[in-house]
Amino acid sequence: MNRILIVDDEQEIRKSLEEILTEEGYSVTSTASGAEAIVLLRDAPYDVMLLDIWLPDRDGLDVLGEMRSIDTEDKPEVVVVSGHATIETAVKATKLGAFDFLEKPLSLERTLIVVKNAIEAKRLRNENLEYKRQLALETAITGESVPAKALRQQVKLMAPTNGRVLIYGESGTGKELIARAIHAESTRADRVFIELNCAAIPEDYIESELFGYRNGAVPGGPAEKRGTFERANGGTLFLDEVGDMSLKTQAKVLRALDEQRFVPVGATQPISVDVRVIAATNKNLEEETAKGNFREDLFYRLNVIPFFVPPLRERKEDIPLLTREFLRAYGREYGRPRIEIEDEALELLKQYPWPGNVRELKNILERVVILNPQVQRIERRHLPMLVHRAANRRTAGFSTLQDARESYEREYILKKIDECNGNMSRAAESLGLERSHLYRKMRTLGISTRE
Template sequence: MRHIQILVVDDEPGIQESLRGVLEDEGYSVNTVGRGEDALEALSKRSYDVVLLDVWLPGIDGLETLQRIQQMPLTDRPNVVMISGHGNIETAVRATKMGAFDFLEKPLTIEKVTITIQNAIKQRKLEVEVERLKGASGEERRILGESVPMRALRQQLELMARTNGRVLIFGESGSGKELVAHAIHRMSPRVQGPFVEVNCAAIPEHLIESELFGHRRGSFAGAGDDKIGKFERADGGTLFLDEVGDMSLKTQAKVLRVLDEGRFQPLGAQESIRADVRVIAATNKNLEDEIERGNFREDLFYRLNVIPFHVPPLRERVEDIRLLADHFLHEFTTSYGRKAKELTPEAYRVLDEYSWPGNVRELKNLMERIVIMNPQTRVEARQIPLNAAKRNLPERPLERFGSLQEVREAAERDYILKKLDETGGNVTKTAELLGLERSHLYRKMKALGIGPKEN
């Protein structure tokens, strides 16, 4: 079993030895250094679970050391606990905002140190488990579908993902553009690098440049600390610009320059930073129309549109609806600890006939709602809460029925289902509406293959 590794950074030899003795007695492996520069070198050579970092150090101080630790491309980032003999609330708040796990004031007590270390280790184990689950969620991020458009999309991924070419993904909201972006990254040579996302539509205009390129402390009102931008965080990996069509022309010009030069300048900085980033962009807009309207730069469009991907809307891949519905039902019944659910043939038909303006995201949300709201094992058509006005009801030519009896039964079935919907599945009230005895309606429903509402 691997020993927990702790790095103590303090310029006082007495505190170094004291902390080493306490922590080794607790079963931890401990290394000590006296300078921030030495701490950074130690972290570059081996992994540590926790760093105890003094604020006041010769050379670069503890806060700057903390900032540099957060910027290091570490596979296993340690939790950092700041310690200080001159602590104040402002310093503690600043350290926490910069990513410190906790802040301890000197003189240190054995109890306080050991409890804080234990908490930091527990937190780190949770973070490692979350990352493991994220890795396992690659199964959940599979691009599902056996329709012709989805098979073609997967073939295109196989051909193009292993290159470093820029990608522009087109598709309606909720169709799965982010899923395609993740797949491209996973299948690319940059899979070991970071995947960094930016939703260009969700970030206010006055903050988007800081979000993309970072800023230096004091570069604008509210910039209390240095900030690392998304381009820098994505160095060696992939930057996903979602809804790039909502980016302002001013920001577009700066992104274009980064793509051309491979360098950018954080707000308020004097020096530029080089970043090796593969850019994947996505949009639900017709960018050629946006170019005509003067809302999108034509030169940026051609820089991004090296490899175009078109994600089809769900209404164009109806064959995949049942597969996706079953997948989401299984996902949510598992995550919520519910019994497995089964859609009836009539329920599947309702899904097939719907136009799905919200695409796969709408279908996923619907399946989650069904799992949460319906305790029944079988899911009937009347339990599918979809807007009837948005159903693409196909024509039903009479020729498909073999006899007059089949036509009559089909009409009766549709009419009874409609009345059941009106009464929320209440068989007694439905029987009253139809002018039938309750027992007679039950027999009729059984003959027509209509299941009663389950309790």
């Protein structure tokens, strides 16, 4: 229910507004004092304040000015009310942040419309603040380890330039996060950030995704489509898994980078753009270049500023910070109070090698939160067996190479089954085995179906 605060020294007006707004479904509080209004604003949030200019204890505009100093983002939209309105007063109120101005005697219809519009403006303002908070989280590099600090320093140093960036790192390390952080601190921060995962687009469509098309050049699609280069004009284009592009597409990207222009598929006229390109890969592009899988000239164009994102196993001191950050986020997402985690559980997470890096940590914590809806404190027993088994394996010694090999195979199979949520057919497929062969292998390694 939306909350309205009425500040007016005329009792009849207060009473009339209270009755009308209450009938409209609003929760209404009223006062005749500017000082009491400030107290009420500090004690509870309001969506709209109807503020009279002439108050017995102080000027309404002074109240408006003092309200701005209250240390909270959840301030109400203010509608100034006056029976002696002047242009000068209206201008001053607007400069102090007033949403609108109502003249006495009040029109019932106009008052309700203004209140409704003010509530909508407050909702949009809150949505914008939440969006900015989420954006800040999406671009925050969490951690106090040496690698995390080095990344933040490198981003701060390189982001304001227009130099192309190539981000290296294993899958799940947070390469997209680095790209977004670079964009957020660049001179293009107020422009678009466009992402394209080169590995997720079929070869037949990657060119049209990058450069767009005209004149119905792609069967079954719309008559024309703007490509990612065109949509990113003035902003940043993030090419994820750039090492998976074909040589043919690489040649066209190279030309677009050199000339900052391209010709959409099916078009005849080139389009000029101003785009900063950030690329990322989990491959060693120098090795791919030596093998002939990646163009050397494109590699040098992209590799102006190299970033290396370390795997999570090399920054384990950041795991507690990342864990608590993810738990706070999932607590908000699933409508739960703040979720804590015990030290023993954190220690267990630090012992796990995290082959899927930060993405795997995030996914496991989300699974724990979902599967334990009543739990407010995560303990060791709530963590999946995958994490426990890894900790047990680290403390176990192997007498022979065969023992070590079998232990690795056992853990790898269990990991795949865990990733497939126990679906044996999908697990067998991901392992490249027939289902019957997987069962035989499990029996050989002593893995029970119950486990």
